[in-house]
Amino acid sequence: MNTNDFISFIDKKHILVSDGATGSNLQARGLDKGEAAEVWVLENPKAIRQLHMDFLQAGSDILLTCTFGANRFRLEHAGLADKVQEVNTRAVQIAREAIGDGSTLVAGSMGPLGQMLKPLGLLDAADAQQAYAEQAFALSEAGADILVIETQFDIEEAKAAIQGVQTVCDLAVICSFSYDRGVKTMMGISPTRMAQELKQYDLAVLGINCGKSLTDNLVCLQELKSATDKPIWFKPNAGLPVVDEMGDAVYATTPADMAVHVPEWIVSGARIIGGCCGTSPQHLAAIAAQVADR
Numbered sequence: 333m334n335t336n337d338f339i340s341f342i343d344k345k346h347i348l349v350s351d352g353a354t355g356s357n358l359q360a361r362g363l364d365k366g367e368a369a370e371v372w373v374l375e376n377p378k379a380i381r382q383l384h385m386d387f388l389q390a391g392s393d394i395l396l397t398c399t400f401g402a403n404r405f406r407l408e409h410a411g412l413a414d415k416v417q418e419v420n421t422r423a424v425q426i427a428r429e430a431i432g433d434g435s436t437l438v439a440g441s442m443g444p445l446g447q448m449l450k451p452l453g454l455l456d457a458a459d460a461q462q463a464y465a466e467q468a469f470a471l472s473e474a475g476a477d478i479l480v481i482e483t484q485f486d487i488e489e490a491k492a493a494i495q496g497v498q499t500v501c502d503l504a505v506i507c508s509f510s511y512d513r514g515v516k517t518m519m520g521i522s523p524t525r526m527a528q529e530l531k532q533y534d535l536a537v538l539g540i541n542c543g544k545s546l547t548d549n550l551v552c553l554q555e556l557k558s559a560t561d562k563p564i565w566f567k568p569n570a571g572l573p574v575v576d577e578m579g580d581a582v583y584a585t586t587p588a589d590m591a592v593h594v595p596e597w598i599v600s601g602a603r604i605i606g607g608c609c610g611t612s613p614q615h616l617a618a619i620a621a622q623v624a625d626r
């Protein structure tokens with residue numbers, strides 16, 4: 333689906349519901365805390381398919397593939413070196429299997445590479461671009477409907493990602509940043525700066541995901557809305573977790589705590605709404621009910 337088709341898709345429904353977290357939900361279902369979720373794409377696809385089905389049941393119009401870390405650098409770290417094509421292809425298939433005949437879209441998730449670009453790190457922009465291109469090619473060949481470059485924090489990496497993706501396919505692209513210092517990313521980027529720097533690219537949607545708190549994410553949403561005319565993807569986390577005595581991350585924000593903010597998010601310009609870390613299918617169902625209700 334190209335940019336124009338995706339914008340029409342959004343306009344037809346006006347407000348779309350995406351899905352919730354991948355990592356924290358798979359961990360709740362037995363994924364080892366030290367293990368990459370992508371390992372389960374190959375070893376436990378049933379669990380991922382079930383999570384997709386739970387989000388579909390909750391009302392998702394868009395499902396993200398379990399490929400946040402399915403780039404060559406992170407996969408190597410996860411013990412899956414040279415499996416970029418296999419993991420991304422299989423992850424798209426798993427989402428399709430969950431959707432069946434439904435009209436829900438499959439969005440290929442692409443998270444940060446896990447390596448800093450020069451001058452802060454060692455990675456050349458050209459190599460970053462190549463890694464994103466490789467992942468995007470696999471996702472698009474496998475039949476992803478759109479692509480989501482997500483949880484970004486560095487403008488230069490985001491630019492390399494967009495350029496890489498757009499050399500290999502013409503799918504609609506969402507580019508989403510995590511403002512996890514509150515109202516700036518860990519590299520000090522604000523939503524306004526993000527919108528200005530990315531204006532030169534053919535992006536369908538700009539987004540905010542993960543972050544720090546619902547309060548800070550709302551401020552980011554309002555700022556981004558005043559900085560761009562593009563539809564906004566909004567997928568906040570359920571606040572930051574506290575670690576319990578078992579070493580597990582516990583998210584205190586309940587489905588009702590999150591859902592009560594949905595009308596405010598819509599008024600503030602969010603067009604595609606979901607949740608990031610800590611948002612369960614129950615959170616999504618509560619969010620979707622608010623979207624349907626408005």
Ligand SMILES: [Zn+2]
Pocket residue numbers: 541542543569608609
């Ligand atoms: Zn998150």
